[in-house]
Amino acid sequence: MRLFRNPVNASIVSASIDFLSNRLVYSFAWVVMPDHIHWVLQPTESPLSTVMLRLKNWTGREINRALRRKGKPVWQSGYHERRLVSQKSLVQAVNYVANNPVVAGLARKPGEYQWVFVGDPGPEWNGRFE
Numbered sequence: 001m002r003l004f005r006n007p008v009n010a011s012i013v014s015a016s017i018d019f020l021s022n023r024l025v026y027s028f029a030w031v032v033m034p035d036h037i038h039w040v041l042q043p044t045e046s047p048l049s050t051v052m053l054r055l056k057n058w059t060g061r062e063i064n065r066a067l068r069r070k071g072k073p074v075w076q077s078g079y080h081e082r083r084l085v086s087q088k089s090l091v092q093a094v095n096y097v098a099n100n101p102v103v104a105g106l107a108r109k110p111g112e113y114q115w116v117f118v119g120d121p122g123p124e125w126n127g128r129f130e
Contacts, residue, residue, distance in 0.1 A: 003063060003074060005034040010115045012062045013037060016055055017117075024051050028090065029097040032115035033104060038097045040090070040121075052079050087121075094121045 004010045010032045017039060021027040028040040043051055060074040084090045101113035110118070 002034040004032050004037070004115070007114075008066050009063045012066065013055075013059050014115050014117075016059045016062075020051055020055060024054070027117065027119060028121050029094040029118045030116070031097050031100050031113070033100060033106075038100060040084070040093045040097055048081060090121045094118060 004013060013032045014030075017027065017030050017032075017037075021041075024045045025041040025043050028042070030037065030039040030041075041048075041051070046054075056075045063074050064070060064072055082093070084093055098110040098116065098118045101107040101116060102110060107113040110116075
């Protein structure tokens with residue numbers, strides 16, 4: 001289901017990521033695609049499982065409220081974690097997230113898509129999306 005194609009739902013998810021980014025994680029990049037998200041993050045205050053539980057619980061409740069429905073699943077159970085072990089892999093992950101809307105045909109170039117954030121992944125990043 002493409003729940004996040006709806007701008008209200010995408011806004012709920014992006015607002016939740018922003019909220020958590022200022023409290024429990026450092027966000028390098030994220031994107032809300034029509035049917036999934038990508039989020040490159042570093043937990044700072046809580047384990048990743050807690051961060052994901054908070055994201056899914058709050059956004060699921062708010063999206064169901066916005067759609068005037070009750071108890072319908074918004075998210076798959078679990079999540080896919082990939083540990084980034086080098087600065088190079090971090091830069092590659094950030095570039096992947098930034099380019100995901102372009103590859104999916106949702107934008108012509110990185111940065112045009114509304115539901116994306118790209119921060120600074122560190123000194124090896126040249127500021128270009130490759």
